[in-house]
Amino acid sequence: MEKSFIDKIFEAHQECPQCPTEEEVGVFFQELIGTLFPVYSKRTYKTREDLETHLLTLKGKLNEMLHIKQNFDGVHANENSTLFFEAIPEIFGMLNEDVSALYAGDPAAKSESEVIRTYPGFYAIASYRFAHFLYNRGVQIIPRMITEQAHSRTGIDIHPGAKIGKSFCIDHGTGIVIGETTVIGDHVKVYQGVTLGALSVNKEDAKIKRHPTIEDNVVIYANATILGGDTVVGHDSVIGGNVWITKSVPPLTQVNYQNKRQIGDNINSDTIRLKPLVK
Secondary structure, three states, rough: OOOHHHHHHHHHHHOOOOOOOOHHHHHHHHHHHHOOOOOHHOOOOHHHHHHHHHHHHHHHHHHHHHHHOOOOOOHHHHHHHHHHHHHHHHHHHHHHHHHHHHHHOOOOOOHHHHHHHHHHHHHHHHHHHHHHHHHOOOOOOOOOOOHHHHHHOOOOOEOOEEOOOOOEEOOOOOOEOOOOEEEEEOOOOOOOOEEOOOOOOOOHOOOOOOOOOOOOOOOOOOOEEEEEOOEEOOOOOEOOOOOOOOOOOOEEEEEEEEEEEEOOOEEEEEEEEEEOOOO
């Protein structure tokens, strides 16, 4: 006899009776970033021991979420949570380099504290770096929940599987999309509306590199679209706004969008111009 709708829903609840909710994951990350960056914190610590106790509490929360949803391959929840908290000093160091890059890259920034407190790019990068560590440990759901929480807050969509080097700068940021297999080098700056995406969305391509590689010291201006797993933007290049790129760009290259109109003959010609940069 075919199961009723209620029976199907009830069985689904039995299979996942205590899945970590979006709210639980969001609270965990908010408390974590507030612990590391006091401008986000709603807590005060009278003693060093109070801070250590709070970190142990956070570790317990992560451990509990990993136990509740065994969504990783072959690594025990206890080991994942321990390694995550052992990695925090290194991740914290990378985030401070990101803050310095954001501050140096924006004349409007008055202090690094302002960057941490108010810049959506920092919040999105912080979410990504912590989620990326869990993703690399085989955790599947929680990293996506962390970065999607940042996505909903900032409008910046970074897949936790992307590989992003040090001193990453996102200016403004709204509408940025960075796909799962994207590789970004060091000292890269990206403006709002940039898409680093795939040429196709075929499910059979899920395990191959679908997204571009951006080498060191590249600047990508607003609304540029760069697609394809074989597409490489060479180091020290500048990608102008509104360009559409599906082929590799040599190092030290400036790429501009040009729109040419000849009113008399009613000709409209859109072109991409590559210009070598002098270093």
